Amino acid sequence: MVMDLRDGFIVLDEMRNVTIRIGKVIEEDEWEPMGPTPKPHILDLRYWDQKLLERYEPFYAPMQDFCNLCTMGPCELSHNKEGACGIDLKTQKARLVVLACLIGASSHTAHARHLVHYLVEKFGRDHPIDLGNNVNIEAPNVRLVFGIRPKTIGDLEMVLDYVEQELVRVLHTLHTGQEESYLDYESKALHVGMLDHVAMEVADIAQVAAFNYPKGDPDAPLVETGFGVLDLNKPVILIIGHNVLPARNIVDYLEEHGLEDEVEVAGLCCTAIDTTRYDPKAKIVGTLSFELRAIRSGIPDVVVTDEQCIRADTLRECSKMGIPVIATSEAASRGLPDRTHENPDVIVEDLVSGRAKGVLIRDPDKVGEIAVRVAIEVRKRKGRKEPFMGEEELKAEVQKCTGCARCVFSCPHNLRIDVAMQHAKKKGDFSKFKEIEPTCIACGRCEQVCPKGIRIVDVIMKSSLDQLKSKTGKSRAGRGPIQDVEIRKVGQPIVMGTIPGVIAAIGCPNYPRAREELGQIIEEFLKRRYIVVTSGCHAMDLGMYTDEEGKSLYEKYPGSFDAGGLVNVGSCVANSHISGAVIKIAAIFAQRPLRGNYAEIADYILNRIGAVGLAWGAYSQKAASIATGFNRLGVPAVVGPHSTKYRRAYIGKYWKREKWWVYDIKSKKKIPVEPAPDALLVCAETKEEAIVQLARLCIRPADTYLGRQIKLTHYIELSQKYLGCLPDDWHLYVRTEADLPVKMRDQLLKILEDEHGWKIDWKNKKILEGPIRQYDAGFNPTLVEHVYEKYTGEKIIR
């Protein structure tokens, strides 16, 4: 339906001085009846949160014993004491969790707002949201939460109005003197997480629709990825951040001026991903952990920053290397002068000559020219730069080390720099730095405390340069949404459990140990034909994880959302396609209504869809809010050990039998269920542990026996492989002998009899007594009263 009416003014003759502005053209056709909670406010889904929080008890690990949030403090809250405002430590920590989620969700919302605002100006409010023929449910999160089907970019504005309003309302609740119960803050965190997925979806569908990114294409192009991919013979523009607009303008400028092959455009962090969705010829240098390295290498001729996950010392570091900086965002203006409206010639000359260390250019459409001209001109005048550190320098640096170990204690990983330095100093052997490199996140904290001022990051980089460069491979460009047809195909096997699970690898690069562990984890699941989806920094790191032939997993596994597929959805904001896919399973396969129907869908997902997130590193506030959004939707996440510093986890207790129940719509009874999944957010320490947890958390109450059998088989096999034994709790998931892995059936039945006291009919190899509940093929679980009432037609007396 195309309309000619646009926003604007209609002048009515009878009413002088009055114009009527037509705000929004709302399409009111009833594509689906409205569910109970369109545009939910803070308290509207609290009843659902209470269900989750009752089972998945919030766990708090304070980072500090104090609160400083107002001037009645600081308050010492150790041992759960109360501060001057009456808040206790637990509630205070929950408050900080809400804050982290708010910052994360605001980042995506502001990003979305910026994109939508820009696109409305450029393409008009009516620019259609067309994600290709195979994507009919274009915005599952928006439909689910807000209750509309957005048709045009303009429709997204009111969605953002709503999200912003809610975020501000939640931020308000952080004011001193409010919530008394950590559970209420958790409900707010979950609310914010949900909003975050809406905002991410708005951002990503807007850019996919407007910029012609791949539209759910499983065969999206492969993109060069890694520290070693740059062609150093060309001028290099390095773009760091998360907002594609300036990068796009650079790519466009190059094309318009026929310079595509003259200049190397490389991205760091999510901007890298989105730039390659726009232009697969662009390259991905790496994640946040490569920012300092990329700058210190001296390779870039100009650095362009936009927003989020960019080091706050970018200008300082670039200036040390003589690299000019173009800041482009209100979020990271770096104290630079705003020169948006000045003559580009003057700006270029100032940057190239070094008169200006950097400039702020607020208009993304003006960045391309300046960045390209600066890069070319810098290269022309200065030529290729010297390597950032000579062999002699390296040796001299190492000689300075006294072995004081201050660096070790300031390092997030306690990397033994002192040992590596002393070893190199005494033996001339730098190999220990190569061991350190894959774990080092190049954060530079060690340098801040080194009394000798050793350039530790450079020493590590220099010592392991070959290794760093050789970790180069191919990523698949972010494909955006999952197609409805794909969902149609895998919906049933996922819900039945015959596809054992969906693993979503979606985190940041602060892994516990070597970067390659992520690849090892993922490969285990790809081989076992789980569906693997990925995004952001994890997606990039996977592109650098290659086999002996130099092939990355993207080259070895198909890009389709299917068993054994490896799907890169895109940048951080594309995570919404992962939640979207899970929502679409409920909508397309199970025909559950989406519109404003959050609790029913989340409940469906929690009970039926074996999807689990993996954030092996997860440093940011965005990661906190994304994970929390998945949690509200009923998707658990396994996170790396650094994530304990988020302070909060959601961990259920399998031994509290009274907490594990559902209403069964079929039998119309409240019945006990197996504790599956038994956590919504939990940290693993090692990759071994992560693998087992991921398999474990894929189990769902609604698995068919075949599905359960497959899931249990993987779980048990992985446990045996990595933990050396059967998992402690496998029996909890057994409802019938048919659930048991076929090959182990006898052995396991014996254990059930001997160790767990179950009654077995050995003749028929049947379980007679023991399981938490009987298996019933028509089992139809829900935790939500109104869902139960809707499908049974019966009222629950509470």
Next chain:
Amino acid sequence: MVMDLRDGFIVLDEMRNVTIRIGKVIEEDEWEPMGPTPKPHILDLRYWDQKLLERYEPFYAPMQDFCNLCTMGPCELSHNKEGACGIDLKTQKARLVVLACLIGASSHTAHARHLVHYLVEKFGRDHPIDLGNNVNIEAPNVRLVFGIRPKTIGDLEMVLDYVEQELVRVLHTLHTGQEESYLDYESKALHVGMLDHVAMEVADIAQVAAFNYPKGDPDAPLVETGFGVLDLNKPVILIIGHNVLPARNIVDYLEEHGLEDEVEVAGLCCTAIDTTRYDPKAKIVGTLSFELRAIRSGIPDVVVTDEQCIRADTLRECSKMGIPVIATSEAASRGLPDRTHENPDVIVEDLVSGRAKGVLIRDPDKVGEIAVRVAIEVRKRKGRKEPFMGEEELKAEVQKCTGCARCVFSCPHNLRIDVAMQHAKKKGDFSKFKEIEPTCIACGRCEQVCPKGIRIVDVIMKSSLDQLKSKTGKSRAGRGPIQDVEIRKVGQPIVMGTIPGVIAAIGCPNYPRAREELGQIIEEFLKRRYIVVTSGCHAMDLGMYTDEEGKSLYEKYPGSFDAGGLVNVGSCVANSHISGAVIKIAAIFAQRPLRGNYAEIADYILNRIGAVGLAWGAYSQKAASIATGFNRLGVPAVVGPHSTKYRRAYIGKYWKREKWWVYDIKSKKKIPVEPAPDALLVCAETKEEAIVQLARLCIRPADTYLGRQIKLTHYIELSQKYLGCLPDDWHLYVRTEADLPVKMRDQLLKILEDEHGWKIDWKNKKILEGPIRQYDAGFNPTLVEHVYEKYTGEKIIR
């Protein structure tokens, strides 16, 4: 202009299935040409902030050496080290300041949104914003920042849309890895402060317009105020918080049921103020510092809480006293069950019987009935309660004390509870508790650490009950906006300086020492015929500061915005009328255009209007953002010592001569000026110091000689009175002998000659050489290039 068209749908015949929703009816008559910055985004006023920050250098006093905001940390940042993301300590602290301001501004914005949403539902979008005949500039902050004249409640919605959008954009910038310069975070804090005043204005004019509060009435009724005002023979409903809606419903219910005289309605914190604006028969119990006391006293029969500045242990504390709680806000749901839609009979019975300790009622319109019925029924069943502590109990408590002094070290004021306890224990003399009481903010932190579990708050309250009760007086109900006619009258004397200043006492109750010091400070300025405005907790505390005859300052000084007047504008959100009044001076007296013209107006205020804020206690995030909003507008603030814990101040350096300059529109020159004011935010330690600073910071470059003379006279007199000498810097403010206080002229000229080396023509008693600049009656200063260019018609070459 009244229109019949409302928001809704027009169905156009030609377009089936399509309805057009009329969003906003925008009145487009050109009441004033649009200025340069309507609806400014983050960077749009950065140039103005840079002017301020260049002079008023941000000062940081970290509360902790660390940052924990993401999982790459915690990072140790002492001595301005950088964290793993590259941020240094200073920038990190600036980031936290932005956070505090954001929480504060969000509180007011969410409050405003709630009110507007409610009022639109109740009264319709077209309900006019009519603030009475004498208030034509109804919304100076909205006009100045957003650029419209709001005519109806509905017009306020788009203002809030804008504010919310901006707040989210700023919140985004707190994500790890963004700003590199503390100056850019400060610019964002200032932006948020400005938005806060817009949000506050929206909230207050909406409620004034809808609820028929006093509309700028200098003779607004006097209201009983203090811990001793309650009639204990009646059932008591205690309302705590900041959002009038539930309180209003209680008052309405009483009236509708003829129960006004049967039930005592008392408020704590800003709700108290707004309730008395709605119904002056209601009473004000006190500020935040009285919340725990009011509950512990056992007097309330029911406690109703809404939002902000309510203790986070309210339910716990009430439950200990057997007082049922009705929570009404999404911001403080206290873990209580949502019973909004249940039968009131059941709820009342549950609360009265104690089966339910509290309930959450989300709909303010349902609170009245439940609160009133519970109060009456509780009183009926339980009668008047025993006093909260008997004499014997008091003695027994004190006996337990071991003098370990843990309470002392946990007390925000280090009050010597140990000494008072030991004294009482040994001598049976409880008088030391009476000395403690006026400083104690009844926060309860001491009780949290007392190993003997002594009820310290109760001991203090019991020992000083007479004193507490006797601090009872009258406040003037909040009058809302300042009338345009008042502005017309005082505009000139303020700008000329002949009214020496406007002191705005607008803070929280965590004073450094005794509560009465606030009254002492204010009285000093009232006597000297400064204009004093007040709001929030300061306004209430002033109502309890009485003379021997029991008269409060409100009874002794008129309520008009005029020399020697004491104006209570209202609750926290009414602070916008104070910024509004200052803006109106520029608009009405100086005829400067307001619309979207922020920098010019702020510049005008900074250079000309001797208004200074005083927040003697300022604990909250709201206070942080309000003060920051005043600062952006060019209004400095003196704050109490606890406010150092906000971590940041803005303090200029008089000795950096190069920083103190303006463009003079008259002489068309850039000329040096006196450092007036030389700080935008500074803490005073004692009331003596505060008084002198307030007088000092009223001085402005544009003072006429008469005005300067008057201001200097007060400054010097107060310095002599309280500091024992001439102030160090008085000579900096002397431009001509006419600036000097008449009575001291000779003496001061002598000092200028002897100590400062000025040349004096003793015959004519004229200064020949010495001052920073010559006095010029036509002096027309500005710091802003485009203002200079506008009024001179000349371009500045930078």
Next chain:
Amino acid sequence: MSLDKAFEKVTRIFNPADIQASKCASIIKPKVVATMIKKSKHPVLITGGKLLEDEKLVDFVVKLHEKTGIDVIATGGSSRPLIERGIKPIATVFTLHYITQYLIDLNWKGFDGKGNYDLAVFIGFTTPYYLSRMLSALKHFSRVNTISICEYYQPHAKFSFPNLNEDLYYEALNMILEV
């Protein structure tokens, strides 16, 4: 108290909040660790993923278990080497996060049904920051006594080894076994 004494006493704090730390772990000597395990009614040893790469730690755990009979909860995959050495941990699949969550719950009956543990001894965590957070949770919200015998000092434990270099560390572990 005399003036001299007042100055001798290292009074670190004016207002504890002001320096951002309430109380740090006391340093515990190896012998005392052994004694505490012996004296405790229901102790448990919790092992971490470092056992996957450090044979000496596995050795130590095996010996301590043999000597004192202390039950072992193996996390992070540390069960595999222990099982290979013939130890049967009482739990293997629950991460340290789960274990800590359980320990905090007064109603937990332990893996042996005998009730919650009164002493938790931690060893072998590759990622000291993970353990640190868990010790913080236990400090604030549980009644369990905690001892860290990891290589780095753990401030949030009730008792902890100090930072030790490799050799000293294994020597310290050996001393626990000698008692």
Next chain:
Amino acid sequence: MSLDKAFEKVTRIFNPADIQASKCASIIKPKVVATMIKKSKHPVLITGGKLLEDEKLVDFVVKLHEKTGIDVIATGGSSRPLIERGIKPIATVFTLHYITQYLIDLNWKGFDGKGNYDLAVFIGFTTPYYLSRMLSALKHFSRVNTISICEYYQPHAKFSFPNLNEDLYYEALNMILEV
């Protein structure tokens, strides 16, 4: 380092950030205060509002000034009693906030034009939390040495008296004068 020694050394920190405090003030003895003032090139004594209510503090400041000639910056109104006792503070109207802001600035010439101060001694602040914040600012952002001789320990100073009870406190002040 032997094992025994390693255990004797009270190693408080694994990761300093982990316990939220970097470094606290060293306790300083009265004699050392006197010595430091004497040895310093450009010391200054900064007094606070407590002098308005505590005659003994005024006494002390007067004597210290007479004995050492140290310049006095009087804040919080503390100038009045000092002036009454014949002292002429070099500044009276600037609050502690201003003074701290100035002290941080390397380009400040001091009130006497001789350059910034190298030692700032603080006494008589009614509100220890205000002083605490200022000391924190000076710790992180300035090169000035700071000594607090207030009644309560000030962790953010470079040197501080410990928490002292009234009698001990005045005794300590007297000892400064005795040197």
